[in-house]
Amino acid sequence: MEISLKPARSRYLSVRGLRYHLREWGPEGAPKLFMLHGWMDVSASFQFIVDALEADWHVIAPDWRGFGLTEWCGDSYWFPDYLGDFDAIARSLAPDEPLRLVGHSLGGNVASLYAGVRPARVSHVVALDAFGLADTQPGQSPGRLEKWLHELERPVSFRAYPDRQALAARLMADNPRLTAARAAFLAGHLGVASEEGGVRLAGDPAHRRVNPVLYRRAEAMAVWRRVVAPVLWVEPAEPELRRKLGVSDAAHAEARACFADFREVQVAECGHNLHHDQPDVVARIIEPFLLSKGS
Numbered sequence: 001m002e003i004s005l006k007p008a009r010s011r012y013l014s015v016r017g018l019r020y021h022l023r024e025w026g027p028e029g030a031p032k033l034f035m036l037h038g039w040m041d042v043s044a045s046f047q048f049i050v051d052a053l054e055a056d057w058h059v060i061a062p063d064w065r066g067f068g069l070t071e072w073c074g075d076s077y078w079f080p081d082y083l084g085d086f087d088a089i090a091r092s093l094a095p096d097e098p099l100r101l102v103g104h105s106l107g108g109n110v111a112s113l114y115a116g117v118r119p120a121r122v123s124h125v126v127a128l129d130a131f132g133l134a135d136t137q138p139g140q141s142p143g144r145l146e147k148w149l150h151e152l153e154r155p156v157s158f159r160a161y162p163d164r165q166a167l168a169a170r171l172m173a174d175n176p177r178l179t180a181a182r183a184a185f186l187a188g189h190l191g192v193a194s195e196e197g198g199v200r201l202a203g204d205p206a207h208r209r210v211n212p213v214l215y216r217r218a219e220a221m222a223v224w225r226r227v228v229a230p231v232l233w234v235e236p237a238e239p240e241l242r243r244k245l246g247v248s249d250a251a252h253a254e255a256r257a258c259f260a261d262f263r264e265v266q267v268a269e270c271g272h273n274l275h276h277d278q279p280d281v282v283a284r285i286i287e288p289f290l291l292s293k294g295s
Contacts, residue, residue, distance in 0.1 A: 003048075003051070003181045003182065003185065004051065005047060005051060005185075006025050006026075006047075006050055006051050007025070008023050008024065008025050008044070008047065008050075009023075009024050009025075010022070010023060010024075010069070011023075011024060013089065013092060013093075015065075015085050015088045015089060015092075016081075016084060016085060016088055018065055018070065018071040018073055018085075019070065019071040020062055020063070020065070020070045020071070020085070020089070021043070021062070021063045021068055021069035021070045022043070022060055022061065022062045022063070022089070023043040023044055023046075023060075023061045023062075023063070024058065024059060024060050024061070025050045025057070025058075025059040026050075026056055026057045026058045026059055027056060027058060028058055029058070030055075030056040030057050030058040031055075031056075031057055031058065031100070032057075032058045032059075032060060032093070032094050032097065032099075032100065033057045033058065033059045033060070033100045033102065033290065034059075034060050034061070034086075034089075034090070034094075034099060034100065034101050034102070035049075035050075035059055035060070035061040035102045035103070035107070036061070036062070036064075036086065036101065036102070036103035036104070036106075036107030036108070036110050036111055037061065037062075037063070037064065037067070037103075037104060037105075037106075037107050038103075038104045038105030038106045038107050038108075038130075039105060039106040039207070040067070040201065040203060040207065041067065041104070041105075041190075042063050042067055042068035042069075042189050042190055042202060042203075043061035043062060043063045043068060044061075044068075044185075044186070044189035045104070045186065045189075045190075045273075045275065045276070046059070046061050046102075046104075046275060047185065048182060048275060048276060048279035049102075049275050049279045049282055049283050049286075051279070052279050052280045052282075052283035052284070053283050053287055054283075054287060055287060055291065060089075060093060062085070062086070062089055064082055064085070064106075064107075065077065065081060065082075065085055066203055066204035066206065066207060067202065067203045067204075067207075068189070068202050068203070069202070072204040072206075073204075074206070075152065075206045075209070076206070077204075077206065077207060077211075078211075078213065079109075079211075079213070082106070082110045083110060083113060083114055083117065086110060086114060087114070087118070090121065098121065098122065098123030099121055099122045099123060100123055100124045100290050101114070101115065101122060101124065101125050101126065102126040102128070102286060102290075103125075103126070103127055103128065103130055104128040104129065104130065104273075104275055105128070105129060105130055105272065106130070107130070108126075108127035108128055108129070108130020109127075109130045109132060109220075111125050111126070111127060111130070112125055112127050112130065112223075112224060112227065112231065112259075113220065113223050113224075115227045115228075115229050115231070116223035116224050116225070116226040116227045117223060117226070119226050119227060119228045119229070120228075122227075122229045123229055124229055124230060124232075124289065124290050124292075125227065125229050125230070125231045125232070126231075126232045126234065126286045126289065126290065127231065127232070127233045127234070128234050128235075128274060128275055128282065129234070129235050129236060129239075129241070129242070129272050129274060130233070131233075131235075131239075131242045131247050131252055131255065132215070132217055132220050132247065132255060133215040133217070133245060133246075133247065134215070134217070134245055134246030134247050134251075135215070135216070135217035135218070135251070136214040136215050136216065136217075137214075138214075140214060141214055144210060144211075144212055144214065145212050147210050148209060148210050148211075148212035151209045151210060152209070155205075156205045156206060156208050156209060157200075157205050158200040158201045158203070158205050158208075159200065159201075160194045160196055160197070160198040160199065160200050161191065161198055161199045161200070162198050162199070163198065163199055164184070164187040164188060164191045164199055165184075165187070166198075166199070167187040167190065167191045167199055167201075168180070168183040168184045168186070168187035169183075171183045171186055171187060171190075175271060175273060175276065175277070177269070177270065177271065177276075177277040178273075178276055178277070182276060186276070187199075189202070190202055217251065217255075220255075221254070221255060221258050224255065224258035224259055225258045225259075225260075227258075227259055227260065228260060228261070229261070230261040230262075230263070230289070230292070231259045231261060231262050231263070232263050232264070232265065232285075232286065232289045233256070233262070233263075233264045233265075234264075234265050234266075234267060234274065234282060234285055234286065235264065235265075235266050235267070235274075236266065236267055236268075236270045236271055236272065236274055237266045237267060237268045237269075237270075238271075239252075240271065240272070241271070241272040263289075265285050267281055267282065267285070
């Protein structure tokens with residue numbers, strides 16, 4: 001089955017010393033909408049939602065550092081750098097206007113934290129299955145640091161696939177809801193030629209190393225309490241990944257209570273990648289929210 005795609009274009013921007021790739025859709029003069037992708041993903045992953053939006057938007061979606069077509073930065077990636085990178089992008093491309101943010105997973109966490117760090121800059125936040133991580137305890141730090149040091153001793157790599165068709169098949173095996181046409185599109189952007197032959201994921205394999213910095217949920221919640229923009233969390237009806245990662249229903253409820261203007265919508269028949277599984281439904285949910293009067 002063929003899919004109709006709105007045309008995208010690329011832009012490269014110098015961001016904090018890195019050559020950043022940004023994917024854009026829609027006319028330059030339309031309202032800006034920033035879309036922030038998740039871990040081990042790329043900006044093109046939002047294509048299906050963009051296709052389903054009815055209004056004219058100027059959508060801007062970066063490939064995060066070390067992902068997609070954006071430059072790698074060595075063997076260490078720290079979460080605050082995503083905030084710093086996005087702040088530089090926003091100051092460059094939308095210096096004097098309120099920011100509408102849509103983020104999936106990691107990107108949703110960036111969006112919700114950014115809205116608390118710079119509350120006057122953000123008018124709307126949409127978080128697609130972005131719930132933070134399970135809390136950690138100080139006692140976990142020695143083992144985490146030790147594991148990180150061990151991992152630095154040896155090279156890390158991504159699995160190679162014979163071709164993009166094989167990568168598409170793997171995507172469909174991981175997500176049975178993904179159609180063949182969408183899997184082929186995603187494989188075309190998620191896969192790049194491997195130095196050893198075949199295709200590998202488009203990103204820095206250093207992302208696979210354990211993060212030596214503990215996630216402290218209380219710190220994230222302190223930032224969320226500063227958010228003044230309306231926040232829309234869109235989640236799968238069965239939050240399998242959240243529970244698998246150890247974020248309990250009680251912790252999730254506590255997080256929701258942090259936001260002053262909060263609403264939540266659950267989407268059936270989808271998993272964590274709900275922007276792949278149900279893009280039309282997600283677009284119908286988020287577009288009226290984004291067009292509503294913000295803070």
